[in-house]
Amino acid sequence: MARTVWDSTVGKKTVMAVSGLVMLLYLVAHMIGNLKIFFGTEEFNHYAHWLRTVGEPFMHYEWTLWLIRVVLVVAVVAHAVSAYQLSRRDIRARPSKYVHKKRRASYATRTMRWGGVILGLFIVWHVLDLTTGTVHSGGFESGKPYQNVVDTFSTWYGNVIYLVAMLALGLHIRHGFWSAAQTLGAGSRTRDRALKTTANILALLLTIGFVAVPVGVMTGVVS
């Protein structure tokens, strides 16, 4: 069955839909978690510490977190590899363009590929910045996420990278959520409006929720 799914365009698209929805679910939780930064150093750092102790005493320290990380890496890789393979196939299936060109499809639809690439690069930068601290601007200290976040958004490029990526994310989810429903066969004539509205609301909420943090630092609400 795995072979059938991976070898078919419809199956590979299913992999994209499922991995996309897994990432989406994570992002909703991640966004809500981020907002705790507005309640002060104590609460935010405590929340970050709690993430490492989830599931104790059944799970050992950081086990749950690592489990989530593994699932996310699998999702990102599966999503990106499918996207790459399907896109290559699509381009090969339509080698010669029409002489008479027309603007087609919505902005969100047309930007899925480049938006996806931006998101992929952002994910790498984001992990190196705030998880490992490799490219962090200030003196990175694990266990002090509040200060680390403030440092990142005190640089102009930290803000630019983040804002561009979050706009890309909003557009990606706008087309992606609705697409995933079609790919998984959950769409229908009667449900179409509800799905599109949900996609728009999710995209808007996630973008605003994530963007609130750098804006908070820039305006001095978080410092």
Added chain:
Amino acid sequence: MKLTLRVWRQQSADAEGAMSTYEVDGISQDMSFLEMLDTLNEELILKGEDPVAFDHDCREGICGACSLVINGDAHGPERTTTCQLHMRSFRDGDTIDIEPWRASAFPVVKDLVVDRSAFDRIIEAGGYITAPTGAAPEAHATPVPKPDADLAFEHAECIGCGACVAACPNGAAMLFTSAKVNHLNVLPQGAPERETRVLDMVGQMDAEGFGGCTLAGECATACPKGIPLVSITGMNKEWLRATRRAAKR
């Protein structure tokens, strides 16, 4: 009407093609688009030039043979087939670009004619039902619920023209294939082959080198028969169901 036509000319499948410009005069608003091309071809023949090759057959919008991309739209500006498009949709003095369907699975044979036999092979893979032939069966012998009959009829309208592929930015044949799958899979007559049909037809579609679906929706906008985008969702659902069932066996 006097028109300037820019037409894709290509001697053969392997030859390089290019847009050629022609002027036509004396075109009536009541002519169909194909009659307008007939006028051009008559002039070309009188001048001793090679007439423009294009596909057509019924000229009444039911066979699916006609296939032109007109000003970047498959079948032109109206939601109908090229043969049912009339010159009143254009204005005197217009320049009209005419190109063939573009997809690697639909290679150009000559000028505006493309080879659509990939569609035939998709049909051969499962776009039929297995039933004893002979006299037509009694219509009431197999009751079909009204909503199912309506859905089947809606999808049976597909004439296999390929405009969906021509319009798709990925050269995907999802709308065509989904029309066939939905048409037969919803009917009791199609039930025995419900799973193999969708798996085999999608498999053939991929083997022919069509692209994948990115739900851009261009196919449904171009389709002269109004096959809706949600048909693709329906086929995805059937495909997932069939894949799960095949795994259980």
